[in-house]
Amino acid sequence: MNNLLNSKEMALFTKQGFLRFDEMIDTDLCKEFFSYMENPESKQYQPQGQLLWDVWDKKSSIGKIIHHPDMIKIIHSLVGKKPRYDHHFPHKTHPGKGLQHLHQDAEYDRRDHQFDIQISLYPQDTSLEMGGTRFLPSSHFRKVNEATIGRYQHIRGMQQMVCKAGTVLVWHTGLWHAAQPNISENKIRYMFKLRLNPMEKQQRLFDTSDLNDPEISKLLNQTYLWHGQSHRRELFNRIKFWRYISDQPDYDLDMWMTRNENSTHYYKRSQVT
Amino acid sequence: MSELRQQLLILYSSNSSPDSSTIGYSMYDGSSDVMSPHEVDTPMPYDTVLDAMRDGWRVIQFPSLGRQKGNELETDYLEFEFVLEKIVEKPHE
Numbered sequence: 001m002n003n004l005l006n007s008k009e010m011a012l013f014t015k016q017g018f019l020r021f022d023e024m025i026d027t028d029l030c031k032e033f034f035s036y037m038e039n040p041e042s043k044q045y046q047p048q049g050q051l052l053w054d055v056w057d058k059k060s061s062i063g064k065i066i067h068h069p070d071m072i073k074i075i076h077s078l079v080g081k082k083p084r085y086d087h088h089f090p091h092k093t094h095p096g097k098g099l100q101h102l103h104q105d106a107e108y109d110r111r112d113h114q115f116d117i118q119i120s121l122y123p124q125d126t127s128l129e130m131g132g133t134r135f136l137p138s139s140h141f142r143k144v145n146e147a148t149i150g151r152y153q154h155i156r157g158m159q160q161m162v163c164k165a166g167t168v169l170v171w172h173t174g175l176w177h178a179a180q181p182n183i184s185e186n187k188i189r190y191m192f193k194l195r196l197n198p199m200e201k202q203q204r205l206f207d208t209s210d211l212n213d214p215e216i217s218k219l220l221n222q223t224y225l226w227h228g229q230s231h232r233r234e235l236f237n238r239i240k241f242w243r244y245i246s247d248q249p250d251y252d253l254d255m256w257m258t259r260n261e262n263s264t265h266y267y268k269r270s271q272v273t
Numbered sequence: 274m275s276e277l278r279q280q281l282l283i284l285y286s287s288n289s290s291p292d293s294s295t296i297g298y299s300m301y302d303g304s305s306d307v308m309s310p311h312e313v314d315t316p317m318p319y320d321t322v323l324d325a326m327r328d329g330w331r332v333i334q335f336p337s338l339g340r341q342k343g344n345e346l347e348t349d350y351l352e353f354e355f356v357l358e359k360i361v362e363k364p365h366e
Contacts, residue, residue: 229353
């Protein structure tokens, strides 16, 4: 098994701003993880700025999850081998609680192409009624100011996490999202969140052996209905991001950037006859 | 004596025309104490703003056009936001 995400998976991440891995963590480890989630001390931030791999004991349930081979694969491919621990939080939402306004976590992040990731782990079967995270695919390049988008309720293509235990959602910190209310009768919803910073250039951190697969340009070209009239501008966002993470400064789709960069001569008025 | 309340329907369109397709909506109902849940796959209430107008909704805010010079290629908020209202009688309790 390859120990890195491939280029097609990274193109999918570029297009939609997240990757979903269903039932990645086995149910026994998920069950073991509940003792950590229920421990009030789990809510304490670890000292920020540490190397992730040093934060938790490898033998603890959270340590086993962080060091799970598939988790390492995801982390290495997106933020590199030396990820910095930013913060974490174990969410526990009782029935009748949990409604959040749509928001963006990292509006203050003004980096052009470098990005942090958030990892959300759902350690139990999460039904629609339990109110898993809702999010808007392909919103990650839109810098808005935190919950100024709070009045947006329904946007075409929005998704909500409904999943089996052990499912992991890995997302770009620019993705618009919110917790849904827990409207179940008696099920507490659990979700563990971890944010990581890259500590190296996020270029070609993934498996690039399929970099020339034609499927990649198809993925990057796909439209979202909700982009409406801004679809072309979203393509520019994707091309710039893909150029950076794949280290292909001349990469383009249908010549969109090439046209824009075709800065020709500017004739002096006297030269125009 | 009747008690009148305002309902707000915010429609997000794919471009600036009221007959372009709806890409999102929000509903704030001043006549009800119930907040509508934010299900992710609900159908749009109207295909276009014009359809909503034909159903009695009054447009009270139109999106303005153009972006600041130099920012034409930026992407951020939903650009074409139409705010519509209905004035309705508060239901008897």
